[in-house]
Structure formats: C-alpha cells, structure tokens
Amino acid sequence: MLKHSAKILSVSSILLMMVPASFALAETTASFRYPLSNFTGPVPSQWAKLAVDPERNEIYALNQYQNDIRIFDEHGMEIYSFGEEFVSATDIAIGDDGDVYVLTKSHAASTLHLCDYRGEPTSEIELKNLPAEFSSFRADRLVYAQGVLYLVDSGRLLVAVVDSDGSFKRGHDLDATLKQLTVGDKRTKEKRLADISMHGFDVDKNGNMLFTVPTLFSAFRMSADGELEGFGRAGSGPGKFGVTGGIVADAEGRIYVSDRLRCVVLIFDENFEFQSEFGFRGDRPSNLIVPDDLAIDNNGNVYVAQAANRGVSVFSVTSK
Amino acid sequence: MMKLNRMMLLGLALVAFLTLGIGGAAWAFHDGGVAHCDGCHSMHQSADNPVSGTPNDTLLKGSDASSTCLNCHGGGGTSYHISSTDGSARNQGGDFYWMTKDYTVVVRGTPVLYGKDDHGHNVIAADFTMLVDADPDNAQAPGGTVYNATDLGCNSCHDPHGQVLGGTAAGGAAISGSGSYGATAPVDGSILGNYRLLRDTGSVAPGGMAFGTPAPIARATNVSGSSYGAIVDYGSGMSEWCANCHTTYTDGAQKHPAGNAEHLSAGYAANYNGYVATGDFTGVLASAFDGLVPFERGVTDGSLLSAAPVAGADTSSNVMCLTCHRAHASANANAGKWDFEVELLVESHALVSPDVPAGAAVYYKDAVVVDIATDYGPYQRSLCNKCHAKD
Numbered sequence: 001m002l003k004h005s006a007k008i009l010s011v012s013s014i015l016l017m018m019v020p021a022s023f024a025l026a027e028t029t030a031s032f033r034y035p036l037s038n039f040t041g042p043v044p045s046q047w048a049k050l051a052v053d054p055e056r057n058e059i060y061a062l063n064q065y066q067n068d069i070r071i072f073d074e075h076g077m078e079i080y081s082f083g084e085e086f087v088s089a090t091d092i093a094i095g096d097d098g099d100v101y102v103l104t105k106s107h108a109a110s111t112l113h114l115c116d117y118r119g120e121p122t123s124e125i126e127l128k129n130l131p132a133e134f135s136s137f138r139a140d141r142l143v144y145a146q147g148v149l150y151l152v153d154s155g156r157l158l159v160a161v162v163d164s165d166g167s168f169k170r171g172h173d174l175d176a177t178l179k180q181l182t183v184g185d186k187r188t189k190e191k192r193l194a195d196i197s198m199h200g201f202d203v204d205k206n207g208n209m210l211f212t213v214p215t216l217f218s219a220f221r222m223s224a225d226g227e228l229e230g231f232g233r234a235g236s237g238p239g240k241f242g243v244t245g246g247i248v249a250d251a252e253g254r255i256y257v258s259d260r261l262r263c264v265v266l267i268f269d270e271n272f273e274f275q276s277e278f279g280f281r282g283d284r285p286s287n288l289i290v291p292d293d294l295a296i297d298n299n300g301n302v303y304v305a306q307a308a309n310r311g312v313s314v315f316s317v318t319s320k
Numbered sequence: 321m322m323k324l325n326r327m328m329l330l331g332l333a334l335v336a337f338l339t340l341g342i343g344g345a346a347w348a349f350h351d352g353g354v355a356h357c358d359g360c361h362s363m364h365q366s367a368d369n370p371v372s373g374t375p376n377d378t379l380l381k382g383s384d385a386s387s388t389c390l391n392c393h394g395g396g397g398t399s400y401h402i403s404s405t406d407g408s409a410r411n412q413g414g415d416f417y418w419m420t421k422d423y424t425v426v427v428r429g430t431p432v433l434y435g436k437d438d439h440g441h442n443v444i445a446a447d448f449t450m451l452v453d454a455d456p457d458n459a460q461a462p463g464g465t466v467y468n469a470t471d472l473g474c475n476s477c478h479d480p481h482g483q484v485l486g487g488t489a490a491g492g493a494a495i496s497g498s499g500s501y502g503a504t505a506p507v508d509g510s511i512l513g514n515y516r517l518l519r520d521t522g523s524v525a526p527g528g529m530a531f532g533t534p535a536p537i538a539r540a541t542n543v544s545g546s547s548y549g550a551i552v553d554y555g556s557g558m559s560e561w562c563a564n565c566h567t568t569y570t571d572g573a574q575k576h577p578a579g580n581a582e583h584l585s586a587g588y589a590a591n592y593n594g595y596v597a598t599g600d601f602t603g604v605l606a607s608a609f610d611g612l613v614p615f616e617r618g619v620t621d622g623s624l625l626s627a628a629p630v631a632g633a634d635t636s637s638n639v640m641c642l643t644c645h646r647a648h649a650s651a652n653a654n655a656g657k658w659d660f661e662v663e664l665l666v667e668s669h670a671l672v673s674p675d676v677p678a679g680a681a682v683y684y685k686d687a688v689v690v691d692i693a694t695d696y697g698p699y700q701r702s703l704c705n706k707c708h709a710k711d
Contacts, residue, residue, distance in 0.1 A: 046449060047405065064405040067677075088406055088679040106678040107408075107689045155399070197399060214392070236358040242381065243391050261381050261391045262362075281381070289383070290391060290447050308383070308447045 028254065028267050028319045030278035030302065032286035036061060036070075036312040038078035043070060044309040050295035051144075053094040057298045060100070061305070061312050062092045069102070069119060074299065076314055082119025093144035095164065101125075101149065103142040110139040112151070112166065125166040127151070134160055134171060145203035152211075154198040159209065174198065174211070174220075177228055200257070200293070204249035212244035212257060219247055219257050231272035236262060239274035246294035246305070250317070256302060258291040265291055265304055267317065278315060279304070288313065349392070352513030353482035353495035360388050360480065385480065385526070386473040387447035390416075393474075394448060402648055403448065407680025410687045412540070412552050413516075414440060414646030414655065419450055423675035434669055440649025443473050464567035471527030476565075477647075482517045484535075490522075502539035504623040515540075515622065518561065533560045539625035543687045550687030551611065553629040555619035556580050558640040569641070580618070582638045584707070591709040593632035597696040598711045608632025611685035612657055613706040616640045639707070651682040658683070658703045665692045665700045 035042035045063040052059055057074040069083035069092060086102050093101045100115040112125040130137060141152035151160045157175035162168055200212040209222045217234035232241040242261025249255050253270035263281035268274055279288030290307035302315045349355045361379040382388030395401030401409055402416060409415035418439035424431045442453035453469045461467040485492035496510035497503050503512055514520055514535035521534045537555035559579040563570045570579045593608035594601045609629045618636035619625055645655045651670035652659045659668035670682040683690035692700055701711040
C-alpha cells in the first residue's frame with residue numbers, strides 16, 4: 001500500500017507540473033463565432049445531441065426535449081428539420097452516404113432507425129449476433145465512424161460495434177475494465193466504482209474510443225485493440241475536471257472535453273497535456289451554461305450544446 | 321466472441337491505473353455530511369470561472385443552488401440522477417422532468433392540459449429551465465403559509481452541507497457516514513448524517529424558514545449495479561417533517577390521517593396485507609409490502625429497518641405523505657404515485673397521452689418499471705384500495 005501511495009504521489013506531482021500555471025501559457029485559443037440560428041434568431045435547445053455530416057459539412061442537432069432534429073449548414077443557419085415521429089430519440093449519427101441514423105429507446109429496448117436524407121424513416125436496423133454479455137444491452141448513445149456504428153449503453157458501460165446492417169463486429173465492457181484497473185482498499189473501491197456510468201462518447205480519426213466518466217472526474221481513450229488511457233484531475237482550476245460531459249477529437253488529435261460544472265470546454269493535446277479552455281459561466285454570448293455534447297466539423301468549428309435553452313454555440317479554434 | 325484483450329489492458333493501462341488511484345470519485349460525494357467545498361463552489365470565481373451578469377454571492381458553480389445540484393444529479397435511468405430528459409428516472413423521490421413537461425389528454429373529444437407545475441415541487445433551477453411557478457395557488461407551500469414558491473429549491477428540503485444537530489458550530493459531533501442506508505449508530509462518538517441529507521431541527525432553509533421537526537428515519541437500499549436507494553423501508557417522521565412547510569396537512573382536520581400517531585387500525589392493516597390487486601385479496605402479512613404504496617413501520621432507528629422490505633403492515637404502522645406522493649415529482653397530478661383521477665390505472669393520463677415519451681417511467685417501484693396491466697391487472701383501480709379495499 002505504501003508503495004502504491006508513493007507512486008501515486010509521485011505521479012500526482014508530475015501531473016501538477018503539467019498543468020499550466022496560467023491561461024497565458026496556452027497556445028491554443030478558441031473564439032466564439034455564433035449560435036446555431038434560423039431566420040428568427042438563435043435556435044433554443046436543451047442539451048442537444050450533435051452529429052456532423054462530414055460530406056456536406058452540415059451539423060445535426062437533436063433536441064431531446066422537443067423531439068426535433070434540425071440541420072444547419074456550415075454557416076450555422078438552419079436549413080431543414082424533421083423528427084416528430086421520434087418521440088424518445090436519444091442520439092443521432094450520419095453515415096458516409098448521407099444516411100441518417102436515429103436511436104430511440106423505451107423501457108424494454110433501444111431501436112436503431114435508418115432514415116433517408118429527408119429524415120423519412122426507411123427501416124429499423126435489428127442488432128444481430130450480440131454475445132451473451134450484451135443480453136441486457138440497451139443503447140442510448142450512437143456514433144458513426146470508419147464505416148461502422150458504435151452503440152453505447154452508457155449505464156452499463158458497454159459498447160457494441162456493428163455494421164450498417166446491424167451485424168455485431170466487436171464489443172467492449174468498459175465497466176469491467178475500469179474495475180480491473182482500480183486500486184485501493186475495499187471502501188475506496190466501493191466509493192469509486194459502485195455506481196459509475198459513461199457520459200460523453202466519441203470515436204477519433206484513428207478509431208480510438210473517447211469517453212468520460214463524470215463520477216471519476218476523468219476522461220479516457222481506448223484503442224480498438226483494447227489499450228486504455230485515462231486523464232484528468234478533479235478541481236475547479238484551469239485544466240481540472242468538475243463534472244465531465246461530452247468529448248470529441250479534432251483532425252489534429254486535440255481532445256475537447258466539456259465540463260458541466262465548471263462551464264468550460266477544455267482542450268488537451270493528444271498526449272493529454274492541457275492546452276486551453278473556453279466558455280465560462282455567464283450570460284455573454286461567448287459564455288456557456290452547463291455545456292454538454294460536442295462536435296467538430298471539417299473546418300475545425302467546435303459545436304457546444306448547452307443547458308438553460310441556450311442552444312448550440314459555435315467556436316473556432318486556432319493554434320500558434 | 322467479444323474481442324476483449326484484458327491482458328493487454330492490464331499491461332498497458334498505467335495511466336488509467338494511476339488516474340483512478342488519485343483522481344477521487346463523486347460516488348458518495350456527500351458521505352453523509354458536507355462534501356469538499358469546490359465541488360459546488362468556485363473559490364476564486366472571477367479568476368478561473370467568471371460570472372457575467374448577476375454574480376451569485378455564494379460562489380456557486382450553478383446559476384442557483386438547484387442548478388448546482390443538477391449539474392451532477394441531472395439525468396435519467398436510475399442511480400443518483402433525478403431529472404431526466406424523458407421521464408425515465410426511477411428513483412424513490414421521482415423525476416423532476418415532470419416539472420418541465422406539459423401534456424394533453426383528449427377527454428370526451430376535448431384536449432385537456434395537464435400542466436407541468438402540478439406534478440411536484442417546482443424547484444427553481446434556471447440552468448435547467450425550471451423557473452418560479454407562476455400559479456397563484458402554489459405561491460406558498462399548499463397547506464401552509466410559511467414557505468414561498470420563490471424560495472423553493474433542492475436546498476429547501478436537503479441541507480447541501482448535511483449538518484446534523486446544527487453542525488460543529490452548534491456542538492454537533494463529527495459525521496462519520498451516511499444516515500440513509502441503515503448503518504448502525506457509531507460507537508466512537510461520531511454520528512450519522514440525516515436520511516437523504518434532509519434538513520434537521522433548527523436548520524434554516526432559503527427564505528429564512530427554520531425547521532421545527534427533525535429529519536425522518538428511513539433506510540434506502542441500492543439496487544445492485546444500477547441504483548442509489550431505489551428501495552426504501554420507511555421508519556417514522558416523514559409526514560411531520562413534510563409538515564414543516566405543509567403545516568396543516570397533518571392536523572387531521574378533514575384531511576387524510578398521516579403521521580407517527582396515526583397508526584393503522586387492525587382492519588386497515590388486514591386490508592393492506594390481504595390486498596394484492598383489484599380482484600385479488602390473497603396477500604399475506606409476510607409478503608404484503610408494495611413499494612408503490614409504502615408505509616412507515618413506527619421505527620425510530622434506521623438500522624432496524626429492512627434492506628429488502630417485504631413484510632406487510634401491523635398496528636404500529638402508519639400512512640405518511642410518501643405513501644401516495646413522490647417527494648420530487650411524478651407523471652401524475654399532485655405528484656401522485658398513481659393517477660388519482662382515473663378509475664382504471666391503465667387509463668392513467670400519462671399512459672395515454674401522446675405527448676409522453678415512450679421511455680418515460682410513469683409507474684415504477686424498486687427502480688423497475690411497472691406495467692399496470694401485467695403486474696396488477698387490466699382492471700386495476702386506484703391504489704387507495706391497498707388500505708381501503710373498496711374495489
């Protein structure tokens with residue numbers, strides 16, 4: 001135990017040194033551009049779920065409260081909306097060919113819907129060949145990347161990777177993995193892991209899964225072959241995590257994590273070194289109120305879904 | 321076959337290993353008493369988390385107290401989440417989602433609005449679009465004149481600092497654990513926190529109202545792997561505690577009796593124990609407890625309550641507010657655990673309204689959704705009959 005403590009203290013010190021002492025050290029900066037809008041002004045939404053269509057560089061925002069899905073062009077203007085038939089939609093993803101995937105859930109099951117480019121449902125995709133470990137699987141998050149769909153049961157920390165026809169390709173039991181990796185006495189382990197759930201989830205350009213676990217004040221990156229890395233420290237200062245929310249990576253490998261408690265979006269490089277953060281609680285347009293889901297388009301614009309019906313704010317990120 | 325390479329995980333997971341070792345955890349964040357300060361407050365507000373507009377003078381990380389709570393407790397399903405986006409939260413207290421959801425039901429050809437403000441406690445959480453209830457009937461806590469809607473928040477009922485007996489400054493001993501889960505009284509001079517961090521005698525809620533009666537006694541039990549305190553065995557004092565604000569609801573004056581002194585008669589206890597469902601009176605004392613219609617057992621020590629209550633009622637038992645109502649909110653009017661306005665529960669307004677999401681948990685107990693037709697029967701009538709057996 002003493003040996004573990006010594007290791008932990010040592011690495012704690014290193015991590016503390018890695019956190020910039022001030023905002024000025026950051027070379028990456030974010031600038032507020034605009035909120036997603038239509039001709040009547042900013043479109044309100046509450047913790048919308050976001051997805052980017054990379055082919056057309058359009059952003060989709062699913063407003064769970066209103067059961068509507070709105071499509072915005074690369075200038076942030078609404079160009080189309082649909083989704084009234086999806087009463088309990090929990091997430092949305094866009095395929096390479098413009099197909100729209102909508103995930104809905106009920107008490108008993110989740111359903112994956114395929115829609116055409118107009119949002120008209122064309123079929124339900126049945127999940128096939130799920131292993132026994134996934135017998136109670138009920139997805140509530142959805143990501144399309146590298147030609148496959150990632151379905152996530154955030155409460156059980158299960159990830160099922162399926163083809164576009166629903167055939168199971170591989171799975172990940174992140175709950176078991178996290179429990180294997182946790183140290184400490186019985187009470188400590190119970191407190192840390194008895195009731196964890198995943199919040200943010202995304203897949204980067206290399207196929208690594210990114211996810212956050214709010215109750216651990218941490219974010220994680222897991223490669224397709226199972227290598228898991230975690231980062232983050234609890235705290236209220238720059239670079240530290242309060243309640244972690246959404247997570248996404250850009251083309252340069254930078255990782256963005258929203259912090260619902262601190263009301264910021266933190267930017268880390270691909271080695272998990274803190275670069276900068278933006279937003280902050282407040283009522284200015286550039287401020288954020290309980291930021292949650294994140295998305296990034298081909299132009300490097302970062303989309304941030306918020307609470308308080310503040311809709312989705314768009315930021316541009318530059319590095320010097 | 322799942323492609324889980326766990327040996328590789330163990331070999332290459334140094335960063336995660338250490339992170340989990342030093343990162344701390346939010347589970348048991350309160351641990352029966354006050355948590356670490358910067359979980360809710362920003363010590364140097366303007367430096368690292370500036371607030372524009374109207375700063376809050378308590379340095380809270382939310383726009384108000386309840387918004388701060390919901391930063392963590394917002395969400396659905398089970399666990400410690402009590403405010404979902406689709407009515408899916410299934411904790412004992414209920415889901416504040418229903419305070420944000422109007423729904424309509426067509427009654428005799430006319431759409432009737434079931435307004436969100438009638439489904440529970442209208443807590444103010446600006447970040448979550450929960451604002452002061454404008455209904456003049458709810459300007460003050462019903463049944464009383466001592467608590468204003470403009471002051472209502474999570475911290476009206478829960479003491480975010482978890483103080484017991486006034487806390488250290490008033491001579492209270494150290495809190496060594498939660499009082500929510502049936503722990504036995506410590507023998508080292510420390511004390512347990514209150515059930516659900518509920519405010520204690522003398523505790524002053526926002527707006528200045530001081531609580532005159534102590535926190536109730538109850539024991540919550542987690543459902544394995546999925547829920548915080550989903551099962552509750554109630555001991556005593558709940559109605560008296562609610563009456564801190566709803567002052568006249570326990571005075572017995574033309575109101576349903578509730579409270580520690582209002583023990584069930586032998587006849588009502590027999591009804592409770594025999595009643596299983598409409599048309600089924602085959603229940604027995606040993607297994608008659610129904611989590612949808614709980615009662616207090618007249619017990620004043622939480623450790624004497626059950627982690628898995630199944631036994632029915634006796635003449636020490638009493639009805640309490642939470643026998644019929646959710647503490648936070650529910651899908652039904654008046655925060656009812658069931659719909660008080662329909663004859664057959666399968667016709668409950670929230671079940672038939674097209675506005676209610678498919679994922680909403682209109683009926684549930686022990687964190688599990690209840691299908692009225694399957695679990696009780698298609699002709700199940702009001703659960704008032706659990707005691708009254710008039711069906």
